[in-house]
Amino acid sequence: MRHRALTAAAAGAAAMVVLTAPAAHAEGRGDIRVIKTVVDHGTNVIVGTKKAIAFPIAMTIRDDSGIKKVSRVSAFNATNGFGPVDWTDTRCEKKSATTSVCTATMTIHPDWIRPYGEGGIEGWNANQVAGVWQVNATVNANDRDYWISDNIARFKVKRASVLTTDAGPEPVAKGGKLTVKGKLTRASWQSLKYWGYAGQPVKLQFKKAGSTKWSTVKTATTSSTGGLSTKVTATAAGSWRWYFPGTTTTARVTSAADTVALK
Numbered sequence: 001m002r003h004r005a006l007t008a009a010a011a012g013a014a015a016m017v018v019l020t021a022p023a024a025h026a027e028g029r030g031d032i033r034v035i036k037t038v039v040d041h042g043t044n045v046i047v048g049t050k051k052a053i054a055f056p057i058a059m060t061i062r063d064d065s066g067i068k069k070v071s072r073v074s075a076f077n078a079t080n081g082f083g084p085v086d087w088t089d090t091r092c093e094k095k096s097a098t099t100s101v102c103t104a105t106m107t108i109h110p111d112w113i114r115p116y117g118e119g120g121i122e123g124w125n126a127n128q129v130a131g132v133w134q135v136n137a138t139v140n141a142n143d144r145d146y147w148i149s150d151n152i153a154r155f156k157v158k159r160a161s162v163l164t165t166d167a168g169p170e171p172v173a174k175g176g177k178l179t180v181k182g183k184l185t186r187a188s189w190q191s192l193k194y195w196g197y198a199g200q201p202v203k204l205q206f207k208k209a210g211s212t213k214w215s216t217v218k219t220a221t222t223s224s225t226g227g228l229s230t231k232v233t234a235t236a237a238g239s240w241r242w243y244f245p246g247t248t249t250t251a252r253v254t255s256a257a258d259t260v261a262l263k
Helices: 002-011 013-018 110-117
Strands: 026-029 033-039 045-047 053-062 067-077 085-094 099-108 131-141 146-159 161-168 177-188 193-196 201-208 215-221 227-233 238-244 258-260
Touching (some): 033 131, 033 146, 045 053, 053 131, 067 085, 067 099, 146 177, 161 238, 161 258, 177 201, 177 238, 201 227
Parallel strands (some): 045 146
Antiparallel strands (some): 033 053, 067 131, 085 099, 131 146, 161 177, 177 193, 177 227, 201 215
16 A cells, blocks of 8 residues: 555645655666556556556566566656555566566555545545556666666546437437437546536537448537537438547546437
């Protein structure tokens, strides 16, 4: 519980110590280096309101004597320094006499994020944990070389999102007007519930019956409660769906398709 144990102290005086992420730097002894870092296989880490999410940080490390271990790994928001994650395990796979890939397993749970928004810091909202994160690590070689590496990778931790579609009337006359509704919601780590995401552009897409290709018909903007509603002309039978491309803090999502037949 390395970094989480520190930042969970947000309700007390220690919180001020981690409000700002450490400046990027690297120092140590010898020729050991982290030459590549990949977080969660290159994807975003998506966190909802209930489940713990585990994700890997794979570090390719090189030293002329070979790699002994990873002695520290931390991940946290690059802007405000908060990182409610546990470093739970690290396993190293030797690739050659000089190079190993060491994979750290990190775990984050919405219950660990929520305390930041419960009055520990005035004006703080737990959802501020979302956004661009950085990785720090300390690595050790067999010849006692070591390297303290800050900011060896950047990745995004995003709030999970949900999107629905409801098209009608069903069936609809060819050339008739079809109303396609929906709703975009996203996880709040403050309340551990999903709330409407307002003012977001969402694409309405159509796939003609018998086709495999989706085409964007128009873009609509969500209401103050995350609602969507637009009218289109029904020219063919097929399926309708909404697509939200996501933001820096919120995951992209595609709704389930709603198939509409013609009369």
